[in-house]
Amino acid sequence: MINDTLLSFTAGRDMWSTVAANDVPSAKMADGPMGIASGRVDERDVSILTPSGIALAASWDRALAGVVGALVGGEAKRKGVDMVLAPNLNLARSPNAGRVFEMFGEDPLLAGTLGVAWSRGLQSRRVGSIAKHLVCNDSETQRDRYDAIVDETTLREIYLLPFEMVARAGCAGILTAYNRVNGDYCAQNAPVLTDILRHEWRYGGFTVSDWFGTHAGAESLNAGLDLEMPGPARFMGTKLRDAAAHGTVGVNRVEEAVDRIQIAARTWAGGDAGAEPGDRDTILAQAAAAGFTLLRNDGDLLPVAPGSVRQLAVIGPNALAPCFQGGTFAKIALRPDAILPVEALRARFGVETIVFAPGCPLAAAAGNACTPRARSRRWLRHRHDRRLLRWP
Structure with missing residues (x-):
């Protein structure tokens, strides 16, 4: 039984x-x-x-x-x-x-x-x-x-x-x-x-x-x-x-x-996780960088060192309204004060050095922007973006 x-x-x-x-x-x-x-x-x-x-x-x-x-x-x-x-x-x-x-x-x-x-x-x-x-x-x-x-x-x-x-x-x-x-x-x-x-x-x-x-x-x-x-x-x-x-x-x-x-x-169930494998922020930064692929570096232009350029153009909406993750049921809750890419660049190179322009609206950002500030960016919510998001 x-x-x-x-x-x-x-x-x-x-x-x-x-x-x-x-x-x-x-x-x-x-x-x-x-x-x-x-x-x-x-x-x-x-x-x-x-x-x-x-x-x-x-x-x-x-x-x-x-x-x-x-x-x-x-x-x-x-x-x-x-x-x-x-x-x-x-x-x-x-x-x-x-x-x-x-x-x-x-x-x-x-x-x-x-x-x-x-x-x-x-x-x-x-x-x-x-x-x-x-x-x-x-x-x-x-x-x-x-x-x-x-x-x-x-x-x-x-x-x-x-x-x-x-x-x-x-x-x-x-x-x-x-x-x-x-x-x-x-x-x-x-x-x-x-x-x-x-x-x-x-x-x-x-x-x-x-x-x-x-x-x-x-x-x-x-x-x-x-x-x-x-x-x-x-x-x-x-x-x-x-x-x-x-x-x-x-x-x-x-x-x-x-x-x-x-x-x-x-x-x-239960138990102790033990020690971290290293400094968390360092590991996350290294892991993020490891996913980048540099195809060509003419004249050893990169990396750009602070003080080596008078102005640096940052073009694209993701610099100000990044989508840190895709849309899914497994969405990770993020701090509302997460540092944005353009802010990080300004902190490293100086406010006067970084010149930012959205370039074009990003359709995906209208639905998937992942920070409160990103969601508030009205220039990402044009009707044109909505049309691009509509599933056929």
Whole structure:
């Protein structure tokens, strides 16, 4: 007989936490990967914002990715978070991707290599890494409706490879995507969750649905999903009571799922994150710089030293109204007084040296400007910008 206590572990307790019982603690999760986003995501609850995944990918630096992951792990512990939904291992292979800034590009080997490094860095701070979104979640447009039809070779050699690498490296969990793959929702896709993930890769961590990404209870559990999020249960948890009573779900499968969830909670909940891998501001500045690529430096013009030029033109709206991150559910709350690029340049070279001009309005900034000051820049909100933003 499968009792309600056992079943309750297969669904979250609330929006971000797992169920606790007896000697099993509740583990708190948060969204990522560029920082910690959950709960009060506003000016009351700011987090460090790390360089985007696509910028880290441009560095080709595994060690750097690991250090950045470790920084996020320390931030998680500071905010009482035990596991982070990151890294994002989807591939930037579609103009509809929408979250390319979070990803490590379109090359599966690069994405997997840096994903492993980032995940290990996070977990070095005793914070569990939940890799996402398994699999083919490469479009934000209708991401909870579309069906990715993909042949087995392409699926394995391109889309699944980064997840295989991180799974074999021992990430704490894997989060299923919203979309379907070859007809089945990812949260109830047995060929991926059971045949490949469990039987072939021998993955021992837990699997969790993306938030509100489940569509059925028994079907998801039997396909290999261990945990439905968020809670309270909609399809799994005690909602599986009738299915358990009628034998639609077996006791062995329920116990297997619960064991994985409880092991994760005992492993990652609480504890100390240890020391930072170095000075945080220095690491963030180095990581941001590592993503830049200098194609040509005629006459050793760069770097420009203070005092070496009489005037320096700074052209472009991002200098005054930067978009520090893309639009996503994992948006990191930033300090409202974040230093703007043009201000930083003026502080370094002198106010009289820097001559700024917007150049042209930036359509994306109208919807994605990320600071209160940026949102107040009326010259970014022309009707022309709105027309460019409208999806066809």
